[in-house]
Amino acid sequence: MSVELKKHxxxxxxxxxxEFEYISSHFKPKQLxxxxxxxxxxxxxxxxxxxxxxxxxxxxIDLNGKEYIIQFAMENxxxxxxxxxxxxVKSITNISCLENVELLGIxxxxxxxxxxxxxxxxxxxxxxxxxxxxxxxxxxxxxLTTNPRERFExxxxxxxxxxxxxxxxxxxxxxxxSRETLSRLSAxxxx
Amino acid sequence: MSVELKKHxxxxxxxxxxEFEYISSHFKPKQLxxxxxxxxxxxxxxxxxxxxxxxxxxxxIDLNGKEYIIQFAMENxxxxxxxxxxxxVKSITNISCLENVELLGIxxxxxxxxxxxxxxxxxxxxxxxxxxxxxxxxxxxxxLTTNPRERFExxxxxxxxxxxxxxxxxxxxxxxxSRETLSRLSAxxxx
Numbered sequence: 001m002s003v004e005l006k007k008h009x010x011x012x013x014x015x016x017x018x019e020f021e022y023i024s025s026h027f028k029p030k031q032l033x034x035x036x037x038x039x040x041x042x043x044x045x046x047x048x049x050x051x052x053x054x055x056x057x058x059x060x061i062d063l064n065g066k067e068y069i070i071q072f073a074m075e076n077x078x079x080x081x082x083x084x085x086x087x088x089v090k091s092i093t094n095i096s097c098l099e100n101v102e103l104l105g106i107x108x109x110x111x112x113x114x115x116x117x118x119x120x121x122x123x124x125x126x127x128x129x130x131x132x133x134x135x136x137x138x139x140x141x142x143x144l145t146t147n148p149r150e151r152f153e154x155x156x157x158x159x160x161x162x163x164x165x166x167x168x169x170x171x172x173x174x175x176x177x178s179r180e181t182l183s184r185l186s187a188x189x190x191x
Numbered sequence: 192m193s194v195e196l197k198k199h200x201x202x203x204x205x206x207x208x209x210e211f212e213y214i215s216s217h218f219k220p221k222q223l224x225x226x227x228x229x230x231x232x233x234x235x236x237x238x239x240x241x242x243x244x245x246x247x248x249x250x251x252i253d254l255n256g257k258e259y260i261i262q263f264a265m266e267n268x269x270x271x272x273x274x275x276x277x278x279x280v281k282s283i284t285n286i287s288c289l290e291n292v293e294l295l296g297i298x299x300x301x302x303x304x305x306x307x308x309x310x311x312x313x314x315x316x317x318x319x320x321x322x323x324x325x326x327x328x329x330x331x332x333x334x335l336t337t338n339p340r341e342r343f344e345x346x347x348x349x350x351x352x353x354x355x356x357x358x359x360x361x362x363x364x365x366x367x368x369s370r371e372t373l374s375r376l377s378a379x380x381x382x
Contacts, residue, residue, distance in 0.1 A: 060332055060336060068332070070328065070331065071328075082324060082325050086322070087325065092332075116314075122310060122313045122317055123306065126306065126313055126320060129320035129323075130320050132320075132324050133323045133324050133327060134274045136324060136328060136331060137262075137327060140330055140331060140334065141261060143331065143335070143367075144259045144334070145251060145253055176334075176335050
């Protein structure tokens with residue numbers, strides 16, 4: 001039974017202890033060390049993960065070997081190759097650990113089961129999904145409309161804790177700007 | 192009672208006729224003509240819309256008056272300023288009609304009500320939200336990793352019908368490329 005998961009779910013719905021115990025029995029703990037992979041490209045992805053501790057990145061590597069960062073995940077975030085997980089196709093991303101991590105994984109089958117059995121869990125994931133949708137729409141708007149300096153400032157402001165835990169090379173890859181551009185920008189701003 | 196909405200919901204869950212009648216009683220029809228606005232910036236947004244007929248665009252206009260397209264919506268798609276709708280903040284987008292449209296609108300209050308009263312509707316919107324999340328993640332990946340030519344080809348391939356209903360100026364704004372670049376590209380490809 002994870003205190004972190006209970007607290008996270010109870011931000012949206014209230015659960016009796018026995019309800020939560022039943023729900024949490026469908027999650028399996030997983031621990032990985034820094035640099036280890038959680039998901040690699042071209043795999044079938046059966047599991048979605050809740051992060052109890054640590055930091056991960058989901059990346060896409062193009063034909064020339066250039067790495068693009070799709071998503072980070074730290075404490076209380078969810079991570080997977082969502083396209084592969086929901087649409088039953090093979091993964092196109094790599095998810096690896098930037099720190100040692102502790103995760104709780106749930107399979108698609110069990111996720112659907114707990115949502116079907118418990119209306120409150122269906123509600124919880126509907127709300128989480130809509131928040132995720134809004135966050136991604138904001139990122140698209142930022143990618144379309146901002147220059148590198150604005151994008152860097154938005155990131156530093158939106159995720160101050162994350163900025164401190166990431167190398168500049170990784171932040172640059174996330175923002176879609178060069179390492180050199182980021183160095184110029186961050187010389188003017190403390191992250 | 193809308194045949195289109197019933198068919199759309201029943202792609203994911205089955206509803207008895209009386210269930211659907213009760214659900215659809217929470218939707219209000221709305222008709223707008225080409226060029227009219229559905230939502231303007233700086234408004235409170237209380238409604239999400241299902242498109243029965245027609246085509247709309249959601250745009251963001253920056254301080255210099257440049258227009259960026261966040262989303263299109265055509266038949267069987269849902270549209271709103273989702274950030275304003277879900278987070279109870281003011282709209283930052285304009286949503287206007289590219290064709291005459293017929294919509295069905297539901298308020299946040301009624302959406303939550305039908306989801307609370309009917310577990311199948313909660314499931315329906317959870318699934319719709321997760322599909323939306325995956326589609327936006329693909330768009331982010333495309334914005335980060337592709338050059339204008341690849342982005343144009345992906346769009347033409349993914350939304351062939353939409354390409355035929357949109358002007359090149361609008362497609363260019365959606366792809367984040369100039370009108371001139373798009374003209375060069377589309378001279379080589381039939382959309």
